[in-house]
Each structure stands twice: as structure tokens, then as C-alpha cells.
Amino acid sequence: MMEHLPALMIAVPLFGAFTTPLFKKRQNMAAxxxxxxTAATLGLSLLLLQExxxxxxxxxxxxxxxxxLVLPSGYRVPVRxxxxxxxxxxxxxxxxxxxxxxxxxxxxxxxxxxxxxxxYYALLLLLxxxxxxxxxxxxxxxxxxxLEIAGIAGSALVGxxxxxxxxxxxxxxxxxxxxxASLMVLFSIGLLYGQYGNLNMAYLSKQIxxxxxxxxxxxxxxxxxxxxxxxxxxxxxxxxxxxxxPAGINPTLLVATYASLYAxxxxxxxxFGAITWNMARVGWIMSILGVLTMFIGVTMALVQKDVKRLMxxxxxxxxxxxxxxxxxxxxxxxxxxxxxxxxxxxxxxxIFHIINHIIYKSLLLMTAGALFYxxxxxxxxxxxxxxxxxPYTTIAFIVGAAAISGIPPFNGFASKFLIYxxxxxxxxxxxxxxxxxxxxxxxxFVKVFASAFLGPPLEKYENVRxxxxxxxxxxxxLAILCILFGLFPNVVxxxxxxxxxxxxxxxxxxxxxxxxx
Amino acid sequence: xxFTLLSPSGFWDPVLWLIFLILFGIIGYIIYSRGNPSxxxxxxxxxxxxxxxxxxxxxxxxxxxxxxxxxxxxALDEYYVVLKRMHTGDLRDYIxxxxxxxxxVLFILVGGV
Numbered sequence: 001m002m003e004h005l006p007a008l009m010i011a012v013p014l015f016g017a018f019t020t021p022l023f024k025k026r027q028n029m030a031a032x033x034x035x036x037x038t039a040a041t042l043g044l045s046l047l048l049l050q051e052x053x054x055x056x057x058x059x060x061x062x063x064x065x066x067x068x069l070v071l072p073s074g075y076r077v078p079v080r081x082x083x084x085x086x087x088x089x090x091x092x093x094x095x096x097x098x099x100x101x102x103x104x105x106x107x108x109x110x111x112x113x114x115x116x117x118x119x120y121y122a123l124l125l126l127l128x129x130x131x132x133x134x135x136x137x138x139x140x141x142x143x144x145x146x147l148e149i150a151g152i153a154g155s156a157l158v159g160x161x162x163x164x165x166x167x168x169x170x171x172x173x174x175x176x177x178x179x180x181a182s183l184m185v186l187f188s189i190g191l192l193y194g195q196y197g198n199l200n201m202a203y204l205s206k207q208i209x210x211x212x213x214x215x216x217x218x219x220x221x222x223x224x225x226x227x228x229x230x231x232x233x234x235x236x237x238x239x240x241x242x243x244x245x246p247a248g249i250n251p252t253l254l255v256a257t258y259a260s261l262y263a264x265x266x267x268x269x270x271x272f273g274a275i276t277w278n279m280a281r282v283g284w285i286m287s288i289l290g291v292l293t294m295f296i297g298v299t300m301a302l303v304q305k306d307v308k309r310l311m312x313x314x315x316x317x318x319x320x321x322x323x324x325x326x327x328x329x330x331x332x333x334x335x336x337x338x339x340x341x342x343x344x345x346x347x348x349x350x351i352f353h354i355i356n357h358i359i360y361k362s363l364l365l366m367t368a369g370a371l372f373y374x375x376x377x378x379x380x381x382x383x384x385x386x387x388x389x390x391p392y393t394t395i396a397f398i399v400g401a402a403a404i405s406g407i408p409p410f411n412g413f414a415s416k417f418l419i420y421x422x423x424x425x426x427x428x429x430x431x432x433x434x435x436x437x438x439x440x441x442x443x444x445f446v447k448v449f450a451s452a453f454l455g456p457p458l459e460k461y462e463n464v465r466x467x468x469x470x471x472x473x474x475x476x477x478l479a480i481l482c483i484l485f486g487l488f489p490n491v492v493x494x495x496x497x498x499x500x501x502x503x504x505x506x507x508x509x510x511x512x513x514x515x516x517x
Numbered sequence: 518x519x520f521t522l523l524s525p526s527g528f529w530d531p532v533l534w535l536i537f538l539i540l541f542g543i544i545g546y547i548i549y550s551r552g553n554p555s556x557x558x559x560x561x562x563x564x565x566x567x568x569x570x571x572x573x574x575x576x577x578x579x580x581x582x583x584x585x586x587x588x589x590x591x592a593l594d595e596y597y598v599v600l601k602r603m604h605t606g607d608l609r610d611y612i613x614x615x616x617x618x619x620x621x622v623l624f625i626l627v628g629g630v
Contacts, residue, residue, distance in 0.1 A: 172608075173611070177608075177615075181615075212628075215627050218626060220619065220623075222626075223615065223618055236604060236611045236614070281626070282626070296600065299593075299596070299597075299600065300604070302586060302589070302590070303597060341525060380581070380582030380583075381583050408529075409531040414529065421525060425525070447582055447586060450580065450582075450585060451585065456575040456579065458575055458579070487520070487532075488531075489531070490519055490523075
């Protein structure tokens with residue numbers, strides 16, 4: 001079984017997605033089935049991560065024994081669909097499967113009153129398939145196909161509550177933004193195929209010679225994935241989508257966003273990694289987009305009154321930290337002295353922030369979903385005094401808010417600490433903007449805490465009670481992860497993050513499998 | 518198990534932080550426990566004195582989210598005018614921003630800068 005792990009990572013949730021509609025008449029069975037499938041995929045991703053950490057890059061070819069299979073004509077380039085899984089791919093796969101499981105658990109109660117749940121869970125599993133395909137594949141066209149699967153499933157889920165006009169509008173917006181980005185990705189893939197006659201990323205990264213056509217392809221891929229990951233000023237779809245999507249889907253949709261960030265990193269480091277004269281420029285573009293993203297995101301969050309919209313702007317803001325951390329690493333990628341002095345740690349901070357942010361932002365969006373579940377509104381002006389009524393949600397919110405604001409000893413602090421210090425070494429202004437953003441983040445969450453949870457109990461909420469147990473359990477699991485990742489950052493960094501960083505930096509390792517010509 | 522996170526020019530030890538947190542927690546508790554012992558919850562004592570006027574309803578006196586940071590937002594009014602103008606909610610603008618940024622990035626990468 002172990003040798004077919006990469007295929008199972010796709011096959012299991014895909015099987016789950018196609019069989020879930022069979023539970024149309026027993027919708028809670030659809031929820032349980034989705035839980036079983038997401039739990040099984042989570043187990044598989046843990047095994048996959050262990051395999052990659054122990055044995056190095058896994059190359060899996062669909063329909064052949066070896067990746068080096070050549071055509072009878074002697075055409076000696078890899079053919080067929082190839083998955084190439086290194087530590088960063090396995091890390092992203094673990095994030096996707098963990099959040100899909102947590103999302104399915106939370107959804108069990110959160111959407112139980114909705115209709116069409118068999119479609120909801122089928123789409124959740126399809127979204128998981130799309131993300132997993134994006135982070136595991138070694139083939140550019142495959143990346144496009146899975147990007148499309150994730151985009152279509154994601155937009156259907158954003159518009160799931162189609163009895164609300166806003167949800168339908170957000171779903172259509174997400175669909176069109178995804179389609180435009182995918183179209184441009186496909187166009188760049190076409191350019192590269194026209195140039196080199198192949199779409200395998202490891203092969204392409206060896207062949208690429210950075211003429212004008214290649215640079216156009218790089219530019220289009222870069223901007224398209226930057227829009228899909230919500231980078232400012234192409235972030236407008238994020239608040240629409242994150243606000244309207246049911247809170248149980250928020251964790252998986254977050255990972256889908258970061259699968260695009262992963263694709264951006266993969267394109268920058270692996271596909272175009274050998275580029276030397278331009279890489280510092282790409283790194284600076286990424287860093288500047290990062291600080292713009294974090295600052296504009298947080299200042300927009302401060303003025304929001306809709307609790308989920310506020311948190312969605314924070315999701316944009318936090319993406320800026322990831323772009324900044326990895327951007328700093330990319331800027332000094334071809335300067336070995338600076339790379340070892342602070343570049344590698346900067347990238348570790350950026351990638352560590354991905355998992356940290358996925359955990360605490362999912363937690364916060366779930367607490368927002370819990371507030372909506374009990375009050376029926378997302379308007380903070382209409383909330384107040386809920387801490388006494390919802391003690392577990394309150395604790396979960398405090399942990400999430402402290403983590404996102406970078407307060408020690410929660411997980412957000414550890415990654416931000418690395419990002420502040422390393423970005424300061426590239427340019428102090430970058431670190432100052434990052435720190436100011438954290439202060440504003442804290443201010444924004446103090447506002448949410450004061451207006452929703454503190455204050456005297458309101459008469460209209462006299463009879464509200466804590467949310468059902470599955471929702472509480474999902475939130476508590478994430479709150480515990482926030483604390484554990486904050487208390488043991490070293491363990492996470494050494495076991496998970498630095499191998500992922502090295503997978504991005506060591507281009508030769510990515511290119512070296514299977515005796516490529 | 519090593520708890521210390523080493524960074525390029527420093528370190529971070531969460532256990533040390535926890536020890537300080539517990540220490541300050543104890544100090545805080547000592548101060549709290551020395552407070553006025555005559556305080557009793559849910560009695561007349563805790564009701565606000567409003568010169569003999571009746572206490573308004575909680576809904577009327579609560580500080581709403583829209584009121585928090587009012588001064589800050591007023592001070593940055595011009596910045597927010599620009600930001601709000603950018604956030605039109607119009608899908609065509611979303612795509613225009615994408616095309617604009619795409620053009621700038623291509624200009625930088627293809628050799629314009």
C-alpha cells in the first residue's frame with residue numbers, strides 16, 4: 001500500500017466525493033461518511049509525510065512502473081502523469097487533510113439545518129481533492145486541472161446558502177476570479193509547452209533558459225497565483241468568499257488559498273529557481289506585495305462591523321506575512337552567505353506562518369460561525385455579553401485572537417518572531433510595518449472581543465446557549481494546536497518546516513530524480 | 518526535549534515565558550485577594566448610582582463595535598476614503614486590478630526596469 005500512497009491521497013477523497021450523494025435521503029450519514037473519508041485521508045497524509053521525511057522525494061507515475069519510461073520513438077522525456085512529493089508538498093497535504101477533517105467535524109452541527117447536505121459534503125471532498133492534487137503533482141497541466149477542480153468546488157461551496165443573495169454573488173465572483181486566473185495559468189502553460197514540448201516541472205526547470213517568452217510565462221503564473229492567494233491589490237474576492245462560505249468550509253477554503261500560495265512558491269523556487277539575475281527582483285516584488293497586503297488588510301479589518309468580514313480581511317493581512325517571509329528568502333536565494341545568515345530562517349518563518357495561520361484563522365472563523373449560529377447575525381453592533389453564555393467559544397476566541405496578534409506563547413508569535421527578525425536584516429522598514437500590523441491586529445480583535453463577548457448580557461440573547469458539541473470539539477482541537485505549536489515551535493520547525501524550506505531551496509534535489517535527460 | 522527556538526541572532530524560550538506568566542499570575546492573585554472583602558455580587562451594592570434616575574436598558578448603554586476606535590478612524594479619514602474607493606465590490610474592478618498588476622510585473626520581469 002505504501003508505494004501507492006500518492007495515488008490513494010487522491011483516490012480516497014475522490015471516492016468519498018462520488019459516493020456521498022448516495023446518502024441523499026439520510027443527510028447525517030453523509031456527514032458521518034465525509035468525516036470517515038477525511039479522517040482516512042488525514043491518516044494517509046501522516047503516512048505520506050513520514051515516508052517523505054524518511055526516504056526523501058517520492059516520485060509516483062500513474063500507469064507506469066518508472067518515471068523514466070520513454071516512447072518507442074526514443075523520445076527521452078518523462079511521459080504520463082507524475083506526482084512528485086517533497087517535504088513542502090507533504091506539509092501542505094497534511095494541512096489540507098487536517099483542516100478538511102476539522103471542517104467536516106464542525107459542519108456536522110453547523111449546517112445540520114440546511115438542505116442539500118449530500119452536495120455540501122461531496123463538494124467539500126472535491127475541494128480537498130483539488131488542493132491535494134495541486135500540492136502533490138509534478139506536472140504543470142495537472143496543476144491547472146486540480147486548480148480548476150478546487151476553484152469550481154470552492155465557488156459552489158461559497159454560494160451554498162443560495163437563498164441568500166450575497167452568497168450567490170460571492171460564489172459567482174469567486175468562480176469568475178478563479179476562471180480568469182486559471183485561464184492565464186493555462187496560457188502560460190501553453191507558452192512553456194510551445195517552448196519545450198513538455199510539462200513536467202522538474203524537466204522544465206532544467207531546460208528553461210529565461211528568454212522573453214519564459215519571463216512572460218513567469219509573470220503570468222506569478223500574478224495569477226498571487227491573485228488566487230489573496231495578495232493586495234488583487235484581494236477583493238477574499239472578503240466576499242470567506243464571509244459567505246459556511247464556517248465549516250472556511251478551514252478547507254483557507255488551505256485552498258494557500259495551495260495557490262504554494263503554487264506561487266513552487267513556480268518561483270522550483271520551476272524558475274535557476275534564474276539568477278532576476279530572482280532578487282521577484283523576491284522584492286513578493287516582499288513589497290507582502291507588506292502592502294498585511295497593512296491594507298489590517299486597516300480594512302479595523303473598520304468592519306461584520307465579524308466574518310473583519311476576520312476575512314485579517315486572512316488577507318496574514319497572507320502578507322507569508323509573502324514577506326518567503327520573499328525575503330527569495331531575494332537572497334542566490335547569495336549563499338545571506339541565505340544561510342537569515343534567508344533560510346525567513347523562509348521558515350513564512351512557511352511556519354502558513355500552518356499557524358491556517359490553524360488560528362480557521363479557529364477564529366469557526367468562532368465567528370458559532371456567534372452566527374447562536375445569534376443569527378454577523379453584525380458586531382448587535383452582539384454583546386456572550387462570554388457568559390458561550391464559555392468554550394470565548395476561550396477558543398481568546399486563544400485564536402492572541403495567536404493571530406502574535407502574543408506569546410501562542411503559535412503566531414513563533415513564526416512572526418522569525419519574520420520580524422529576518423526581514424529587519426533585509427530592510428528594517430519591512431520589519432517595522434510587520435510589527436505595526438501586529439499591533440493593529442491586536443487592536444482589531446480587542447474590538448471584536450469587547451463588542452461580542454464583553455459587556456452586560458443582552459435581553460435578546462437571554463436564552464442562547466453554547467454551540468453543539470461537535471462544533472466545540474473542532475474549536476478546542478484547533479485551540480490546543482495553537483498552544484502546542486507555540487510551546488514547541490522548535491519541534492515543528494525541525495520536523496516539518498525546515499525540511500519543507502530545504503525542499504524549496506535545494507532545486508537540484510527536485511530535478512534529480514529518475515535520470516532525466 | 519529542546520524548547521528553545523533559535524533565530525539568526527537570538528532565541529525564544531516559551532518555557533521561560535510560561536514561568537514568568539505563572540509568576541505574574543500569582544502576584545496578580547495576591548493583589549486581587551487583598552481587595553475589599555465587603556463586595557457582594559448580585560446585591561444593591563453593584564447597581565450604578567445615576568443621581569436617582571432609573572438605569573437605562575443594557576442595549577442603550579452598551580458600547581457598540583461601530584463606536585470603538587472612532588477617533589482613530591476619523592483621524593485617518595483621508596486614507597480610508599481612498600481605501601473604500603478601491604473596494605467597490607464590482608467584479609470588473611477586481612479583474613482590472615489583476616490586469617494592471619500583471620502589466621507592472623511583466624514590465625519589471627521582461628526588462629523594463
